[in-house]
Amino acid sequence: MNVVKFICVAIMIFVHAHMMLVTNANYGFDSTSGFFYKITDKFMFLTLFVLLLPLLAGYVFRINDDYEFKKAIKIAIFLLFVGFLMNIVIWGVKYVFSWNVLQLIGLSFVIIAFLMKSFSERAIFLSSLTAVLMAPLLRNLLININENYFINILIGNIDRSMLWPFFPWFGVVGFGFLFAHYQLKSKNDFKFKIISLFTGIAFLIFAAVKNEISPPLNRNFVWSSDIFQPETGFVLATIGLFLVLSVLGMTFFNKIKLKKYGIVNSYSKGILWIYVLMMFMNSVFYSSRRESLPLNKPTFIYLMWMIFIFIFSWIVGVLCIKLSEKRLTVFFKKINR
Numbered sequence: 001m002n003v004v005k006f007i008c009v010a011i012m013i014f015v016h017a018h019m020m021l022v023t024n025a026n027y028g029f030d031s032t033s034g035f036f037y038k039i040t041d042k043f044m045f046l047t048l049f050v051l052l053l054p055l056l057a058g059y060v061f062r063i064n065d066d067y068e069f070k071k072a073i074k075i076a077i078f079l080l081f082v083g084f085l086m087n088i089v090i091w092g093v094k095y096v097f098s099w100n101v102l103q104l105i106g107l108s109f110v111i112i113a114f115l116m117k118s119f120s121e122r123a124i125f126l127s128s129l130t131a132v133l134m135a136p137l138l139r140n141l142l143i144n145i146n147e148n149y150f151i152n153i154l155i156g157n158i159d160r161s162m163l164w165p166f167f168p169w170f171g172v173v174g175f176g177f178l179f180a181h182y183q184l185k186s187k188n189d190f191k192f193k194i195i196s197l198f199t200g201i202a203f204l205i206f207a208a209v210k211n212e213i214s215p216p217l218n219r220n221f222v223w224s225s226d227i228f229q230p231e232t233g234f235v236l237a238t239i240g241l242f243l244v245l246s247v248l249g250m251t252f253f254n255k256i257k258l259k260k261y262g263i264v265n266s267y268s269k270g271i272l273w274i275y276v277l278m279m280f281m282n283s284v285f286y287s288s289r290r291e292s293l294p295l296n297k298p299t300f301i302y303l304m305w306m307i308f309i310f311i312f313s314w315i316v317g318v319l320c321i322k323l324s325e326k327r328l329t330v331f332f333k334k335i336n337r
Contacts, residue, residue: 002258004249005056005268010310011049017309019222020282021293021302028220032296037219046228048241053271054169055242057105058176061112062184067177072113076331079106086276090283091161097154098161102217103273107153107166108173121181123173127137128174128185132235135168139229156229158221161227161286168235175239180248188250203240266317273320 022036023029029037061067067076083102085093115123139155145155147229156165179196188193207213212233250286258265265272285305292301 002268003253004245006264008052009267041217051238054173055176058173059180062180067113069113070118072109076106076110104164128171132168132171158225196243198242200243203236207237213237213317261318270317270320
């Protein structure tokens with residue numbers, strides 16, 4: 001799965017840096033951004049890879065056996081703290097309680113841990129399926145009271161920066177968890193891979209037939225409701241792409257020996273801090289260089305910043321591996337005592 005994680009993280013870095021470089025202060029395209037607007041519009045399908053990160057979070061949550069309830073609460077509190085602190089540092093105190101991906105993942109972890117403790121993985125499956133399928137209906141039912149903060153958490157509100165609503169995105173975290181659960185339970189046998197692969201392909205075909213496999217580009221605000229409050233087909237396409245990539249990754253890349261500090265291993269091991277620090281660096285650069293950013297055509301600044309942010313993220317990943325090794329060393333020393 002390390003190769004799958006690497007692909008998703010690399011595309012996440014590119015998409016966020018690209019959007020920061022080519023959009024205006026309101027994250028939209030102005031009338032002079034013809035070239036970048038056309039290019040971005042043609043590559044909106046890359047959004048799917050970025051949206052795989054909650055699925056990967058659910059997958060790692062199960063693979064690492066982090067779903068013991070008390071442990072899950074500690075992880076959730078940490079993610080919520082980092083998420084809200086990130087809001088202040090990057091967007092300002094005004095947006096401290098904005099709802100983003102880290103908050104969604106933290107809440108999802110607690111619910112998944114509770115369901116596993118009180119019921120079984122079947123409850124997670126039913127809850128995840130409900131979150132995905134009921135999201136459009138729930139949005140229609142609650143749209144008139146969506147100024148309420150907790151309603152925003154449930155269905156989203158792009159105008160108030162509530163970008164990752166529980167419905168439908170809890171479902172993708174849940175399905176990531178379930179994929180890892182059944183992978184371990186089946187010992188990753190051939191039957192499990194075939195079922196997962198064809199389920200993923202079926203989801204992608206369904207989304208393609210409904211023309212919901214890629215969101216449209218909103219000229220006024222690129223992080224639009226078409227991405228975060230999507231049609232059901234788009235959510236299924238996200239899950240489908242995850243299943244297909246995961247099976248292909250486990251089949252063709254699982255035995256590849258990765259260099260400890262190579263870019264693939266570093267990206268896959270440092271997802272959280274790469275995301276947080278990459279967003280911070282993009283924000284700092286944008287604030288200081290807004291007037292000279294290439295909003296309408298490729299420039300040297302665009303190329304150099306892309307190279308820098310990829311290398312910077314690599315360094316962050318390497319540091320995450322080194323810090324993890326130090327924590328393990330301390331842990332084993334305590335045991336030996």
